[in-house]
Amino acid sequence: MSKIMNKNKWHEIIILLVLLALIIPSHVIGIDRVVTIDEPWWVISGSNYYYALTHQDFETTIYDYHPAVTTTWIVTAGMLSYFPKYRALEQGYFDVRKPKFEDFMRANGKEAMDLVRISRLMQTALLLALAILGYFLLQKLIDRTTAFPAIALAMTAPFFLGHSRLLNHEGMLAMFVLVSLLGMQTYLNKDRKLIYLLVSGAAFGLAQLTKSSSIVVVGVFGLMLLVDLFKRNEQTFSAKFWDAVKAFAIWFGTAALVYFILWPGMWVAPGKMLTEVYGNAFSYAFQGARIEVTEQLQPSSFNLVTKLDGIALYLRSWASSTTPITWLGLIFAIMALFSKDRERLSAPIKSTLVYLALLGGLFIAMFGIAQGRNGPHYILSSYVCFDVMAGIGWAFVWMRLQNRLAGLNRAYSSILFFVILIGAQISFGLPYAPYYFTYKSPFANEAATLGYGEGLAQASDYLAQKPNATEIRAYVYNGMGTFSFFFPGKTLVFKRVYLIDEDFATITKDMKNSDYLVLYPILREKQPETEKILGPLRDVNPEKIIIINGLEYIYIYKIADIPESVYSELNK
Numbered sequence: 001m002s003k004i005m006n007k008n009k010w011h012e013i014i015i016l017l018v019l020l021a022l023i024i025p026s027h028v029i030g031i032d033r034v035v036t037i038d039e040p041w042w043v044i045s046g047s048n049y050y051y052a053l054t055h056q057d058f059e060t061t062i063y064d065y066h067p068a069v070t071t072t073w074i075v076t077a078g079m080l081s082y083f084p085k086y087r088a089l090e091q092g093y094f095d096v097r098k099p100k101f102e103d104f105m106r107a108n109g110k111e112a113m114d115l116v117r118i119s120r121l122m123q124t125a126l127l128l129a130l131a132i133l134g135y136f137l138l139q140k141l142i143d144r145t146t147a148f149p150a151i152a153l154a155m156t157a158p159f160f161l162g163h164s165r166l167l168n169h170e171g172m173l174a175m176f177v178l179v180s181l182l183g184m185q186t187y188l189n190k191d192r193k194l195i196y197l198l199v200s201g202a203a204f205g206l207a208q209l210t211k212s213s214s215i216v217v218v219g220v221f222g223l224m225l226l227v228d229l230f231k232r233n234e235q236t237f238s239a240k241f242w243d244a245v246k247a248f249a250i251w252f253g254t255a256a257l258v259y260f261i262l263w264p265g266m267w268v269a270p271g272k273m274l275t276e277v278y279g280n281a282f283s284y285a286f287q288g289a290r291i292e293v294t295e296q297l298q299p300s301s302f303n304l305v306t307k308l309d310g311i312a313l314y315l316r317s318w319a320s321s322t323t324p325i326t327w328l329g330l331i332f333a334i335m336a337l338f339s340k341d342r343e344r345l346s347a348p349i350k351s352t353l354v355y356l357a358l359l360g361g362l363f364i365a366m367f368g369i370a371q372g373r374n375g376p377h378y379i380l381s382s383y384v385c386f387d388v389m390a391g392i393g394w395a396f397v398w399m400r401l402q403n404r405l406a407g408l409n410r411a412y413s414s415i416l417f418f419v420i421l422i423g424a425q426i427s428f429g430l431p432y433a434p435y436y437f438t439y440k441s442p443f444a445n446e447a448a449t450l451g452y453g454e455g456l457a458q459a460s461d462y463l464a465q466k467p468n469a470t471e472i473r474a475y476v477y478n479g480m481g482t483f484s485f486f487f488p489g490k491t492l493v494f495k496r497v498y499l500i501d502e503d504f505a506t507i508t509k510d511m512k513n514s515d516y517l518v519l520y521p522i523l524r525e526k527q528p529e530t531e532k533i534l535g536p537l538r539d540v541n542p543e544k545i546i547i548i549n550g551l552e553y554i555y556i557y558k559i560a561d562i563p564e565s566v567y568s569e570l571n572k
Contacts, residue, residue, distance in 0.1 A: 022423075375449075
């Protein structure tokens with residue numbers, strides 16, 4: 001008996017090591033080769049969070065309606081590791097809209113990019129821990145043969161890989177939501193140990209601290225408890241009902257406790273924090289702006305019919321950024337869902353597939369109908385749900401194949417099969433590294449994400465190689481962080497995200513006072529400023545063109561090569 005237990009233990013260890021060996025490289029290699037347009041905001045917001053904590057200004061530990069507390073905690077940990085003296089320099093709070101933070105860092109012998117790298121690695125460590133936790137929950141709920149491909153496919157899918165490597169909320173949110181779902185499923189379908197319920201509640205609390213959009217989980221979990229009422233026959237309905245109420249209370253109470261403990265703002269001004277988060281979340285959903293902008297929440301102005309197009313948009317973006325491996329796995333998952341093979345397909349497998357599909361669909365529906373939120377990364381939780389479903393589908397197919405292949409060592413043949421499968425999943429994303437989020441399905445015409453900052457590090461590297469690079473003044477479209485974190489010289493930024501557009505008289509003046517102009521024509525159709533500048537520049541050849549995956553992303557012009565006629569045309 002002990003030999004069998006030791007053998008199983010070693011199998012478990014081997015599977016876990018193989019899982020990590022497949023996941024880790026793609027998550028850490030080249031992790032500092034791109035900064036996206038949103039990340040400088042989170043770096044500065046996280047640094048402000050660190051400053052607020054250390055000065056006991058707890059009411060300031062909020063960022064809009066996200067509330068992004070987990071992200072700012074990650075940056076706080078990065079600051080504690082890289083620049084702990086930051087709290088003592090009495091700099092106050094930096095405006096996230098203005099590129100002064102990095103100047104302050106350099107004046108103190110530090111680089112913002114180093115903080116980004118360290119914070120990202122800490123975030124990656126958290127994601128890996130969540131992946132391991134998800135694996136153990138899933139193998140407890142179903143089996144390890146299924147858990148391995150399910151978690152591995154999700155963690156190596158190009159779109160998830162791309163966004164989870166960035167310093168933002170979406171990767172963490174997706175994994176918190178997944179762990180919360182698997183924890184509740186394990187509690188309801190196994191031995192109802194309290195630990196699973198507590199894990200699920202804590203993960204949901206962390207999901208809420210990450211993004212308020214995870215509130216959709218509550219509806220799904222309510223349904224899970226309701227279904228469980230009618231599934232069990234060993235108790236009276238009244239007893240089952242109160243068991244469900246108690247379970248929900250423990251789950252929600254755990255989430256609320258985590259929410260309160262880990263957010264210092266809740267210690268001093270809970271009403272303000274909750275109003276800021278949920279009031280503005282609903283205001284954005286219905287009106288596309290903060291309550292203070294719209295003055296009051298007016299759900300009556302929301303037109304559901306006109307927003308259904310948003311759902312179709314998200315479905316198209318998901319389809320274009322999903323690999324054939326996931327597509328096939330989802331087909332197999334549907335086959336499994338309707339299979340009558342009860343010997344290999346237990347009720348927990350089928351219910352897990354249903355709830356994953358429901359949760360993934362709800363995220364698409366929610367953001368599809370919400371006002372002003374059409375970025376595909378908003379539904380990263382849907383991607384993870386569907387990838388896990390695909391992994392379960394592949395496990396189902398493999399179990400059937402095993403029965404037809406005699407003489408196989410089931411344990412090691414399974415590892416080999418799934419290693420090949422995950423290797424294929426990874427291979428789809430590798431050509432797009434380090435910009436995994438630009439992955440385009442072989443069946444898609446265009447990637448779901450383009451122009452998110454990719455290529456600006458290469459542009460910076462190009463100019464940094466020039467003589468006296470530290471003296472070069474580069475005028476860069478959306479270059480705050482995306483370019484400036486890499487460039488040793490002076491970065492002048494125009495068209496800063498979310499700022500009122502500069503007039504062309506100012507743009508012309510700043511161009512003349514620069515040495516190089518760096519434009520981002522990949523977005524020319526969406527950015528009228530770029531289109532207007534490129535018009536007068538039609539007869540001027542860029543000194544350098546940055547090409548990524550066959551697309552012209554960036555034009556670099558030497559200001560000395562731009563004739564006066566260009567400026568005259570711009571100012572008309």
